[in-house]
Amino acid sequence: MPIVFAAPLAAPSGSSGFQSLFMSWTGFDGSVWDLSDPRGAVPGMGPGVKGLHMPAMTVYKSETPLVPGVDLMGYRIGERSVYWPLVFAAKNVDDWEAKYAGFFDSVHPIRPGIWTVGAGDKARTLPLTGQFAGDYAFTRDPFGTGRALIGVELTAPRPLWRGKPIRKTFYAEADVDFIPDEPGDDYYPTPIATFAKAEIDNPGNEPAYLTWxxxxxxxxxxxxxxxxxxxxVPFPVADGSVLKIDTDPAGQFATLDEVDVTSTLGFQIFGPVPSRGTSPLTITTSGTGSVTAELVPLHWRAF
Structure with missing residues (x-):
């Protein structure tokens, strides 16, 4: 059997553009905590973070003695477990106590806060609640050392990372374009994003429901x-009024000028936008108001 020797992968150099990923925590109380730098932030994220990668998936299978192997029928994603190894360090006792108390006051067992990873258009968020077993032990007195490494266990009841919302507005088709007879006159082209051409992208890993x-x-x-x-929709929407319909099964509500009209909307069949592609939308109306479709992409991972 031949033996192949290969050089180990070189560690990335400091000039290659690598830098730590931005992370923050927005507590259920509205407080915001930068977790990016364990040397500067309080608290700071240490090594061993859990919850950034793939979620646990249960695959459903069926089998028959007539066919070797199994048939894959589908899968389900349950709640996600998250672990943060947090470093609490400060130069004086008062600062350490304030940051320690403030952070843990921002974590609640049933009211979620938001974990944000990345920045700008690439930022993704995950709602989290705290898991408190009550068995943590301080091996050293932090009031004497000014430092503690505390492992924080959290849960994402909704386990998918949420990307930047995608929002597209569509308009009624104009009869004709008005082209001016004289240079300098206003030109009113037919809107490109018309009801007949309505479509929306879903770059996420999972189907996602629209808010109309x-x-x-x-x-x-x-x-x-x-x-x-x-x-x-079994009722009209007057000029100047706004109808909002959330089709997500986790919510599924409708408001007209912020008044609940879910029961008036009646029984409807809501469908999601398939993942990893562009889907045409149905917008059929004789009205002239605009229609906006909003989608939040759902991802398996934080990046």
Whole structure:
């Protein structure tokens, strides 16, 4: 058997552009904590973070003695476990106590805070609640050392990382473009994002449900849908009014000018936007108000 020798991978050099990923925690109380730098931030994130990579998945299978192997029927993603090794260090006792107390006051067992990883358009968020076993032991007195490494266990009841919302607004089709007879006159082109050409991207790993925002005027019978699942609105939306429909099964509500009209909307079949592609949308109306579709991509990982 031949033996192949290979040089080990070289560690990235400081000039290669690598730098620590930005992380922050927004507690349920609204306080914001920068977790990026264990040497400067209080608290700072140490090595051994859990929750950034793939979630646990249960795969459903079926089998028959007539066919070797199994058939893969589907999968389910349960809640996600998260672990933070946090370094609490300070130059004086008062600062250490204030930061320690303030941080743990921001973590609640049922009211979620938000973990943010990355910055700008690449930022992703994950709502988290605290898990408190009550068995943590201080091996050294932090009031004497000014330092403690505390492992914090959290849970993401909704385990998918949320990306930057995608929001697209569509308009009624104009009859014709008005092209001016004289140079310098105003030109009113037909909007490109028309109801007939409505579509939306979903770059996430999982299907995602839309929130529809409808501006009046819209007549009774407005139809909104994706992938064959169409909502029919059984009432008009007056000029200046705004109808909002959240189709996510975790919420599923409708408001008209911020008044709950979920029961008036009645039973509807809500469908998600398939993942990893662009899907056409159904917007059928004789009204002239705009319609906005908003989608939050859902990802398996933080990056």
């Amino acid at each position: 925002i409808v501006n009046g005027p819209q007549d009774t019978g407005l139809e909104l849908g994706v992938d064959g699942a169409v909502i029919e």
